Amino acid sequence: MQIATVTKIAPRNAAIARVMQPDPECHRVTCSSCNLRELCLTGGLCPADLLRVEKIVHARRRIKRGEVLFNAGESFHSVYAVRTGFFKSSVIDNDGREQVTGFFMGGELLGMEGIGSGQVNATATALEDSEVCVMPFSLIEEMSHEIRALQRQLHAVLAREIVRDHGVMMLLGSMRAEERLAVFLLNLSQRFTARGYSPSEFYLRMTREEIGSYLGLKLETVSRVFSRFQEQGLVAVQQKFIRITDIPGLRKAMT
Amino acid sequence: MQIATVTKIAPRNAAIARVMQPDPECHRVTCSSCNLRELCLTGGLCPADLLRVEKIVHARRRIKRGEVLFNAGESFHSVYAVRTGFFKSSVIDNDGREQVTGFFMGGELLGMEGIGSGQVNATATALEDSEVCVMPFSLIEEMSHEIRALQRQLHAVLAREIVRDHGVMMLLGSMRAEERLAVFLLNLSQRFTARGYSPSEFYLRMTREEIGSYLGLKLETVSRVFSRFQEQGLVAVQQKFIRITDIPGLRKAMT
DNA sequence: CGCCAACTTGATGGCTGTCAAGTCAGGTGG
DNA sequence: CCACCTGACTTGACAGCCATCAAGTTGGCG
Numbered sequence: 001m002q003i004a005t006v007t008k009i010a011p012r013n014a015a016i017a018r019v020m021q022p023d024p025e026c027h028r029v030t031c032s033s034c035n036l037r038e039l040c041l042t043g044g045l046c047p048a049d050l051l052r053v054e055k056i057v058h059a060r061r062r063i064k065r066g067e068v069l070f071n072a073g074e075s076f077h078s079v080y081a082v083r084t085g086f087f088k089s090s091v092i093d094n095d096g097r098e099q100v101t102g103f104f105m106g107g108e109l110l111g112m113e114g115i116g117s118g119q120v121n122a123t124a125t126a127l128e129d130s131e132v133c134v135m136p137f138s139l140i141e142e143m144s145h146e147i148r149a150l151q152r153q154l155h156a157v158l159a160r161e162i163v164r165d166h167g168v169m170m171l172l173g174s175m176r177a178e179e180r181l182a183v184f185l186l187n188l189s190q191r192f193t194a195r196g197y198s199p200s201e202f203y204l205r206m207t208r209e210e211i212g213s214y215l216g217l218k219l220e221t222v223s224r225v226f227s228r229f230q231e232q233g234l235v236a237v238q239q240k241f242i243r244i245t246d247i248p249g250l251r252k253a254m255t
Numbered sequence: 256m257q258i259a260t261v262t263k264i265a266p267r268n269a270a271i272a273r274v275m276q277p278d279p280e281c282h283r284v285t286c287s288s289c290n291l292r293e294l295c296l297t298g299g300l301c302p303a304d305l306l307r308v309e310k311i312v313h314a315r316r317r318i319k320r321g322e323v324l325f326n327a328g329e330s331f332h333s334v335y336a337v338r339t340g341f342f343k344s345s346v347i348d349n350d351g352r353e354q355v356t357g358f359f360m361g362g363e364l365l366g367m368e369g370i371g372s373g374q375v376n377a378t379a380t381a382l383e384d385s386e387v388c389v390m391p392f393s394l395i396e397e398m399s400h401e402i403r404a405l406q407r408q409l410h411a412v413l414a415r416e417i418v419r420d421h422g423v424m425m426l427l428g429s430m431r432a433e434e435r436l437a438v439f440l441l442n443l444s445q446r447f448t449a450r451g452y453s454p455s456e457f458y459l460r461m462t463r464e465e466i467g468s469y470l471g472l473k474l475e476t477v478s479r480v481f482s483r484f485q486e487q488g489l490v491a492v493q494q495k496f497i498r499i500t501d502i503p504g505l506r507k508a509m510t
Numbered sequence: 511c512g513c514c515a516a517c518t519t520g521a522t523g524g525c526t527g528t529c530a531a532g533t534c535a536g537g538t539g540g
Numbered sequence: 541c542c543a544c545c546t547g548a549c550t551t552g553a554c555a556g557c558c559a560t561c562a563a564g565t566t567g568g569c570g
Contacts, residue, residue, distance in 0.1 A: 091421050091422075091425055093425055093429075094510075095510055097425075097429050099421075099424055099425040099428050099429055101421045101424055101425075112414060112417065113414055113417045113418045113421065114414065115410045115411060115413070115414035116410070116411040116412070116413075116414035116415040116417075116418060117411075117414075117415070117418070121418050121421070122421065141406065141407070141410070144406075145400060145403075145406070148400075151396060151399075151400070152396070154410075155370045155371070155396070155409075155413070156370060156371040156372075157371070158370070158371075158410070158413040158414065158417070159367060159368055159369065159370035159371035159372075159413065160371040160372070161417050162367065162368045162371075162413070162416050162417055162420060163368045163371060163372070163376050165417065165420035165421065165423075165424065166346050166354075166356045166368065166376070166377065166420070167346075168420075168424055169354055169356055169420065169423055169424060169427060170346055170348055170352070170354040170356075172424060172427035172428050172471060173354045173427050173468065173469075173470075173471035174348075174352050174354055174468070174471065176525075176526090177525075177526070207547090207548065207549090208548075208549065208550095209548085213428065213429070214428075215428075216427060216428035216429065217526075217527090218526075218527055218528080219548090219549080220526090220527075220528085220529095220549090220550080220551085221525090221526060221527075223549060223550055223551080224526090224550085224551080226549095226550090227550075227551080239534080239535075239548080239549070240548090240549095255349075255350060431557075431558095432557080432558070462515090462516065462517085463516075463517065463518095464516085472558080472559090473558075473559055473560080474516090474517080475517090475518080475519085475558090475559075475560080475561095476557090476558060476559075478516095478517060478518055478519080479518085479519080479558090481517095481518090482518075482519080494516080494517070494566080494567075495516090495517095511570105512569100512570095513568100513569090513570085514567100514568090514569090514570105515566105515567095515568090515569105516565100516566080516567085516568100517564105517565075517566070517567095518563100518564080518565070518566090519562100519563085519564080519565095520561105520562085520563085520564100521560100521561085521562085521563105522559100522560085522561085522562105523558105523559085523560075523561100524557105524558095524559080524560090525556105525557095525558085525559090526555105526556090526557085526558095527554100527555085527556075527557085528553100528554085528555075528556090529552105529553090529554085529555100530551100530552085530553085530554105531550100531551085531552085531553105532549105532550080532551080532552100533548100533549080533550070533551095534547105534548080534549070534550090535546100535547095535548085535549095536545100536546090536547090536548100537544100537545085537546090537547105538543100538544085538545080538546100539542105539543090539544085539545100540541105540542090540543085540544095
C-alpha cells in the first residue's frame with residue numbers, strides 16, 4: 001500500500017532533517033540527538049543544560065497499539081514524552097461514558113494531570129505501536145530546581161496544555177459539527193507540519209468514534225461531515241487516509 | 256433584601272472561623288492571616304515558609320464589577336489570587352464568539368495560562384466588586400526555587416486546572432443540558448461549602464448568558480432547565496438566588 | 511416613575527443523535 | 541489463493557433536543 005509511504009514523507013525542515021540521522025544502534029538515544037527535543041520538555045535548553053537534563057529520561061518503554069500506557073486511578077510518579085507513535089488520552093465518568101481529552105504525537109507530553117493529586121486522572125492508550133520516554137516527576141522537580149530553563153519550560157508546557165484545553169472548550173461549547181472537524185483537521189495538519197511531515201496528507205490513527213468523542217459528536221456525524229467536506233472538494237477521504245485538497249477552504253469552514 | 260444576608264451566612268468550619276477575625280485596618284493583609292490560604296498558592300506551606308512566601312504578593316488591587324482584570328493579548332507578568340469577589344474568564348475567537356472558560360472565587364488563581372506564551376490568552380472580568388492579590392510570576396518562580404513546598408503547590412495548582420478543564424470537556428462533549436446544569440450547581444455548591452458558606456443557598460454572580468456560554472448552552476435553555484428543576488422540586492430559583500432543595504436529586508440529575 | 515438589562519416562556523425549526531442496513535478493508539483459516 | 545468474519549465506516553430515515561425568534565415579565569437604577 002502506498003499509503004504507508006505517503007504518510008511518512010521526508011522532513012521538509014532542514015534544521016530538523018540535520019539532526020535526524022538515526023543512531024544505528026538506537027540503544028542509548030539521548031535528548032541531544034532527539035529530533036523532537038525542541039517540541040518536548042527540553043525545548044529552549046542550551047546544549048550544556050541538555051546534557052544534564054538527559055538524566056531525567058529514566059527509561060524508555062514500548063507500547064503496542066491498543067495497549068494502555070497508564071490508567072486512571074494509578075498512582076502518579078512519571079510523565080511521558082512520546083518518542084514515536086500516537087496516543088489518545090481519555091477520562092471516563094461514573095456512567096462509563098468516555099471523553100477523549102486529547103491526541104498526542106511525537107514530542108508531546110502525557111500524564112501531567114497527575115501532578116496535582118498524586119494519582120493520574122486519565123487513561124492513555126496507544127493508537128499505534130509507540131515508544132515513550134519515562135520521566136519520573138520527582139527527578140523533573142529536582143532538576144528544574146537546578147536548571148532555570150527547565151523550570152521555565154515545564155511551566156510553559158503545563159500552561160500551554162491549559163490554553164489548548166480552553167481552545168477545545170471553545171470548540172465544544174460554541175461550534176457546529178463542520179467547524180469542529182475543520183479545526184481538528186487543521187490542528188493535526190499543523191502539528192504534522194511541525195514534525196516535518198506533509199501538511200496536507202496524513203493517516204488518521206484514531207477511529208471516527210474517537211474523533212467524535214473528542215469533538216463532542218457521534219461517529220455517524222463525523223462520517224457525514226467528512227463526506228460533506230469531500231463533496232465540497234475540501235478533502236479527499238479514503239477511510240483513515242486524509243488529503244486536504246483546499247486548506248484555505250477548510251479555514252473558511254472553521255469560521 | 257434578605258437575600259444578601261442569606262448568601263453570606265456564618266462559616267460552618269470552625270477552623271476557618273478562627274482565622275476569620277478581620278484585621279480592622281485591613282491595610283497589610285498577609286497570607287498567614289488570610290482565611291483562604293489553604294485554597295490558594297500557599298496551600299500546604301508550613302508557617303515558616305508562609306512568612307517568606309508572603310512577599311510574592313506584590314500588591315493588592317480592587318476591581319469593580321464589570322471591570323476587566325486582564326485582557327487577552329496583554330503581556331504576561333503576574334498571576335492573580337481572588338481575595339474577595341467573583342470573576343469569569345473567557346476567550347474570544349476570531350468571529351467574536353465568547354466562550355466562558357471558568358468562574359473564580361476566593362482563593363482561586365487567575366491568569367496562569369499566560370505562563371506559556373508570555374502573553375495572556377484570556378480575559379478576566381469581575382462579576383462583582385472584587386479584590387485580588389497580584390503575584391508577579393517571576394517572583395513565584397524565584398521563590399519556588401528556594402521553597403520546595405511552593406514549587407510543589409504551583410505544579411499542583413496548574414495540574415488541577417488541567418484536570419478541571421478535562422471535566423468541563425466531558426461535560427460539554429457528552430452531557431445533556433440538565434446534566435450540565437446539575438454538575439454546574441453542585442460544583443458551585445461544593446466550592447461555596449469549602450469557603451464556609453451554605454452548600455444549598457447561594458447567589459449566582461453570573462448571568463444566564465454567562466452560564467450558558469460556560470456550559471455550551473443558550474441562555475434560554477439555561478432558563479428553561481432552571482424552571483424544570485424547580486418544577487421537579489430540586490431547586491428554588493428566584494432570579495439569581497438559588498436554593499438547592501434536593502441535593503441527592505440533583506446528583507441523580509447529574510447522572 | 512420609567513427605562514433597561516436580565517430573565518421567563520411559548521412556538522417553531524434545524525442540527526445532530528439514534529436506529530438500522532449496507533459497504534469496505536484487513537486478517538484468519540481452510 | 542480465496543472465503544469468511546469482524547470491526548470500522550458510510551448512508552438513509554426519522555426523532556428529539558436544543559437553538560432561534562418573539563413576546564412578555566421582573567427587578568434594579570437613575
